[in-house]
Amino acid sequence: MSNRETKKTLQWIIPLSYVFVCCYFLLFTGCNFFNNNERTETEFKAKLYRAQQCILKGKIDDAEKTLNDMKVETKKLGQDSYLVGWWHFLRGKICTEKELPEQAEDEYVKALTIFKRDGTKPNWVGATYVKYTSVLYQLGDLEKAKIYISRGLSDLTTSKYAEVKSDDGELLRYRVRLLLLQAEILICEDHLDEADVLLQKIVPNLNAFPHGKYEAAKFSNLLGVLNFKQGHFPDADICFTEALKIVEENRLEEYIETGSIVFRLGIINYKRRKFDQAIVYFQKANKIYESRPPGWNDLDYQTKIWLGRAYFKKQDYPKARCYYESVIDSLEALPRLSEERRHMLKIAISERKNSLREIEDSHR
16 A cells, blocks of 8 residues: 555554544543433432431431432432422421421422422322422412312313323322312302302212222311301211221321310300210310410310300310310410400400309309
8 A cells, every 4th residue: 555545544543543432432431421310310219218207207307307318419410300399308308297388389499390290190290289288378378279170270280291001090089179279268258159069970989999998077067167157056966976987997197187086076066055975075185186286276275265165065064164274275376366366265264254153052
């Protein structure tokens, strides 16, 4: 081969070799990048499972520590990763457990944004809508809760998720839960006729979802509250008794507020002049509220007042007076109670106590 031919050959071999080396380098580094990214996602997912198990076991502090230690990894994965959405969702659950609804709202909004952008996790979109709207209801922001309930129902029935594989019944479960919360808000706002119509519309969904014990208990309780507010006490009694049965048989006390159920059963029996049975229910409600932090629920002091009334009707005046006296302590622990309302209740209870003392003195 002549020098001219050799020179010509080298002119294209050398650049080609350079291109080959560059391609090999890019391929090697690319494989390492994807392998590292895959390893990061796998490790991140394992930690999320660990945090989730801690929440389920009630180890909230351990779950919080695990999630806090993952903050740096969330930045590596980026805000488009559904795993980061899951991370925010679990942080929302922790805030809910720790009774920090404002922080919970912030975390659920972030989770919802990521899940909706991802578009492949309809069940997680549904779960986040349920948690988020429940927090809004807890905060008393009913208008905002209603807006997001409507959005949730729309998103969960949109064609966007029609072709996405979903666990059987899960999307239906979340739609039913959003509808139940919608009915609860209508009852809270005294739109009883609208609530009645909505609850009847939910029935076919419940029939199509027979294993939804939580949903069945919630439905029976709401129907009971509706009948109670309408003054249909026999129907309310049936509904509350059914709700209580489902809760106790399926150990749903952690998820369904049983205190309000037994409290209303107590009032129903009181109005029927079945004072012994009323006291049984009121005592049950009182036990539930005494196990909670002071001021956790307004029914705390109301239960004690009704216990005082029931014992008064049985002419057990010392016990009646004892419960009236205990109401004062309950009132002090209620931050949501206005000072005017607190003052009026104190006066009314003091007058009732004085009347009881006069009755007791006359019987000596």
